[in-house]
Amino acid sequence: MKKLILIMVLVYCKAFGQSQFADTVKISDLxxxxxxxxxxxxxxxxxxxxxxxxxxxxxxxxxxxxxxxxxxxxxxxxxxxxxxxxxxxxxxxxxxxxxxxxxxxxxxxxxxxxxxxxxxxxxxxxxxxxxxxxxxxxxxxxxxxxxxKSAIDTVIKYHRIIVDSLARLNSSIADVAIEYQLKMRDINDKNEIVKLTKERNNKIKALQAGHLKNTKSQSDTIRKFLTxxxxxxxxxxxxxxxxxxxxxxxxxxxxxxxxxxxxxxxxxxxxxxxxxxxxxxxxxxxxxxxxxxxxxxxxxxxxxxxxxxxxxxxxxxxxxxxxxxxxxxxxxxxxxxxxxxxxxxxxxxxxxxxxxxxxxxxxxxxxxxxxxxxxxxxxxxxxxxx
Structure with missing residues (x-):
């Protein structure tokens, strides 16, 4: 049962880590x-x-x-x-x-x-x-x-940088999920669980913000080439x-x-x-x-x-x-x-x-x-x- 809960937390955190900051460009601007x-x-x-x-x-x-x-x-x-x-x-x-x-x-x-x-x-x-x-x-x-050609080469290069950063982000999110799953494993106090859950989510958001900051230059360049x-x-x-x-x-x-x-x-x-x-x-x-x-x-x-x-x-x-x-x-x-x-x-x-x-x-x-x-x-x- 504990393993099932841990898997659910990892899946949730991974989805949370990716879907909350999907960086897009509107092609309708053309x-x-x-x-x-x-x-x-x-x-x-x-x-x-x-x-x-x-x-x-x-x-x-x-x-x-x-x-x-x-x-x-x-x-x-x-x-x-x-x-x-x-x-x-x-x-x-x-x-x-x-x-x-x-x-x-x-x-x-x-x-x-x-x-x-x-x-x-x-x-x-x-x-x-x-x-x-x-x-x-x-x-x-x-x-x-x-x-x-220079645009395509740059998109490929920066895309790889972003993908590598996302891989590190997902790994960090998984570590945070496991860390807080272990902390909440033997806790029965609902208030304490709510507190730890909020603390976990804040750490995930901080990881997201760091990823966006580190890849902003690459994202902006790809956005420019898409349009x-x-x-x-x-x-x-x-x-x-x-x-x-x-x-x-x-x-x-x-x-x-x-x-x-x-x-x-x-x-x-x-x-x-x-x-x-x-x-x-x-x-x-x-x-x-x-x-x-x-x-x-x-x-x-x-x-x-x-x-x-x-x-x-x-x-x-x-x-x-x-x-x-x-x-x-x-x-x-x-x-x-x-x-x-x-x-x-x-x-x-x-x-x-x-x-x-x-x-x-x-x-x-x-x-x-x-x-x-x-x-x-x-x-x-x-x-x-x-």
């Missing part, structure tokens, strides 16, 4: 991604998006003046409580057969996000003069990611659109399908000042169900987009310019391009304002002016200490 649903219909404030961490839930509205539409995006992986999401798991750090640690570049692929948008926009039937409503389903994920932007990423996305005339629900059809990849590289960065220069390329394939020319003529069109974007990011504010060339595979006379400036401002931690000014796709050289808001509802956390 910028939310744009909805692939808006990108598919050329309605996104930016046709080329810089990489961002997928969120548990994000809501977006665009063209606030005309009230054109809105989208919601969620990441199933983050909707489940991830108590075991450590810094190693988040960064994709694994151990090989020789016991060496390395980063898996495809670790972020599991963070696939799903988006749904409703948008009133004249797309494939615009020449017929019809108003079209769209319901778009999209998905996106990170195919490939490379962090700075640091990767040096190189490849994101892939796709979406499908179901469109129907606003006057006839029976006219519904699958209208446009697309898939694309964004490739991002940060050649210039100052992580301390949060200043970055992003260079982003895009490759995209789109196909339309039909393009109504007039009442008697219908054409089917496919497109191939390619282009790039340069964006400067300065803490809460970013400004960039993008150019995308659209090749009409069916009719080269309909080739067009998009050239636009994009502004982003973080109003609050989870609220982002975007604005776009320039020329959109099409041969009519129409002026592109879009405004949007993004709301981030998430609480993703990564445990620094295991």
């Amino acid at each position: 910028a939310p991604p744009s909805s692939p649903a808006f990108v598919l219909l050329d309605a996104a404030p930016s046709s080329i998006e810089k990489p961002a961490t997928a969120k548990a839930f994000t809501a977006s509205v665009i063209n606030l003046i005309n009230n054109n539409g809105g989208a919601a995006e969620f990441t199933p992986y983050w909707l489940v409580r991830r108590s075991n999401m450590t810094s190693f798991r988040y960064l994709g750090i694994k151990e090989d057969k020789q016991g060496e640690l390395y980063q898996r570049s495809i670790a972020s692929a599991k963070l696939i996000s799903i988006s749904l948008a409703v948008l009133n926009k004249n797309n494939t039937d615009e020449k017929a003069g019809k108003s079209v409503s769209n319901i778009v389903l999209g998905a996106r994920t990170r195919l490939f990611q490379i962090n700075k 640091e932007k990767p040096a190189f990423t490849v994101d892939i996305a796709g979406a499908v659109n179901y469109a129907f005339d606003t006057t006839r629900l029976s006219s519904g059809r699958f209208d446009r399908v697309g898939a694309w990849a964004n490739i991002n590289w940060i050649p210039i960065r100052n992580d301390k000042e949060q200043r970055f220069l992003h260079t982003i390329g895009v490759l995209r394939y789109l196909t339309n169900d039909k393009l109504v020319i007039d009442k008697e003529h219908t054409e089917y069109h496919s497109y191939f987009d390619f282009g790039g974007k340069v964006e400067g990011e300065f803490k809460r504010f970013s400004i960039g310019f993008e150019y995308v060339r659209r090749l009409d595979i069916t009719n080269k006379d309909l080739n067009s391009d998009r050239a636009a400036g994009v502004l982003n401002y973080r109003i609050a931690d989870n609220v982002f304002l975007t604005g776009t000014f320039g020329k959109n796709f099409g041969l009519d050289n129409s002026l592109l002016t879009l405004f949007g808001l993004q709301f981030n509802f998430s609480n993703e956390k990564v445990v620094i200490k295991q």
Whole structure:
């Protein structure tokens, strides 16, 4: 019986020693991604998006003046409580057969996000003069990611220091538990037991405080690297659109399908000042169900987009310019391009304002002016200490 009580005390103290000071970093502090649903219909404030961490839930509205539409995006992986999401798991750090640690570049692929948008926009039937409503389903994920090697090496080094400190902490907690178990073994006075229990817990808290103090520098460094932007990423996305005339629900059809990849590289960065220069390329394939020319003529069109974007990011504010060339595979006379400036401002931690000014796709050289808001509802956390 005494052995059973001792085991229970040790288990309790170990759990008490680890759970009371779990050091975490909120990944929700990072910028939310744009909805692939808006990108598919050329309605996104930016046709080329810089990489961002997928969120548990994000809501977006665009063209606030005309009230054109809105989208919601969620990441199933983050909707489940991830108590075991450590810094190693988040960064994709694994151990090989020789016991060496390395980063898996495809670790972020599991963070696939799903988006749904409703948008009133004249797309494939615009020449017929019809108003079209769209319901778009999209998905996106990170195919490939490379962090700075110095950052990964530092995380591995400091993680080992923290783990060793935790091992010593658990050993000390076990010693304290045994010490006070022996003291309370032959005591029947309840007041004395309460006194010794309080004394034991205070010693454990002191051990915890010492551990936190001794590993604060390492924890702060790991926290910084967890929120640091990767040096190189490849994101892939796709979406499908179901469109129907606003006057006839029976006219519904699958209208446009697309898939694309964004490739991002940060050649210039100052992580301390949060200043970055992003260079982003895009490759995209789109196909339309039909393009109504007039009442008697219908054409089917496919497109191939390619282009790039340069964006400067300065803490809460970013400004960039993008150019995308659209090749009409069916009719080269309909080739067009998009050239636009994009502004982003973080109003609050989870609220982002975007604005776009320039020329959109099409041969009519129409002026592109879009405004949007993004709301981030998430609480993703990564445990620094295991």
